[in-house]
Amino acid sequence: MASSSRSLADDIRGRSDAQLIELVLARPDLARPAPADLTSLAARAGTRASVQRAVEALDRGHLQVLEAVMVAGDAADRGDLLRLLGTDDAATVETLVEDLWSSALLWRGADGHHVVRTVPEVLGTSVAGLGAPMRELRPSSPAEHASPEHIAAVVAEAPDDARAMLERMTWGPPFGVLPTATPGRVTARWLLEHHLLVPVSADRVALPREVGLVLRGGRLHRGPELTPPAVEARTVSLVDAAA
Structure with missing residues (x-):
């Protein structure tokens, strides 16, 4: 060691x-x-x-x-x-x-x-499809906006259409284009006002890493793949028979 x-x-x-x-x-x-x-x-x-x-x-x-x-x-x-x-x-x-x-x-x-x-x-x-940390996207954001407890509480109060928009970004890519239609813009505005999305340009938004992790249940991936998948061994006779 x-x-x-x-x-x-x-x-x-x-x-x-x-x-x-x-x-x-x-x-x-x-x-x-x-x-x-x-x-x-x-x-x-x-x-x-x-x-x-x-x-x-x-x-x-x-x-x-x-x-x-x-x-x-x-x-x-x-x-x-x-x-x-x-x-x-x-x-x-x-x-x-x-x-x-x-x-x-x-x-x-x-x-x-x-x-x-x-x-x-x-x-x-965009590590594992996650966005950048909140402090990088918006350095002036209060620390509580990146708190998992705060994020979870805000997500729990989100309207259904806002949750649907978040779900589409949960597993990446963590960027989106602001909708041009009125209903979509209203939804995006709610997410921006509640700091679940952060503007990165005039028409693009990002899902901060901390928000993405809360939406994923604290996991980086849908499931761990820490060991190689098992490979089924076949005998020569089975291979010949299949041929």
């Missing part, structure tokens, strides 16, 4: 030889050409190009966990991750987190795991 670190570079410098070999095997581009030292290796591991290659190579389970760590925020506890992933399989989640650490998409600090700074750039603002 590596010691707590203050940055990705610090984390990589603290890894054992075996852990460094595991990192390079997971991300072979880090060794081409051979880095001069561990600081150079860490710098290369944090570049957008290398991180993008590593993210694109992830299977569904590892990607879902990486998204959950990013959405939960720095040093989120395992309970937060389990809730976001919609699972109680703590052992599998822990294994996937450690895999992401081994491949240097996460680094381990004294307060928990952190995503490498270029991961959000690669995943983009």
Whole structure:
């Protein structure tokens, strides 16, 4: 187990030889050409190009966990991750987190795991089909507008047509065009006035991440896909018979 670190570079410098070999095997581009030292290796591991290659190579389970760590925020506890992933399989989640650490998409600090700074750039603002956080969409918004309890209470009071509009945006994309017809504009105006939608241009609105999570029941995805689907094995004789 590596010691707590203050940055990705610090984390990589603290890894054992075996852990460094595991990192390079997971991300072979880090060794081409051979880095001069561990600081150079860490710098290369944090570049957008290398991180993008590593993210694109992830299977569904590892990607879902990486998204959950990013959405939960720095040093989120395992309970937060389990809730976001919609699972109680703590052992599998822990294994996937450690895999992401081994491949240097996460680094381990004294307060928990952190995503490498270029991961959000690669995943983009619509992580798992969610919008950007309220504070990014509207920095002047009071903190209570992003509170799950406040959001749930407002949603509970929303008219049926407003709820229907929210449902269409719940699983993404988290953007919409303001309706031109009167009934739709009235509905959108109600959602804007109650801070469930945020204007991003003269005719476009966004569903803030916090609102999307409440509408999804606190889950990132409709269901967790943390393990690869089972593959049915067939004997040679069965394959020949089918042919």
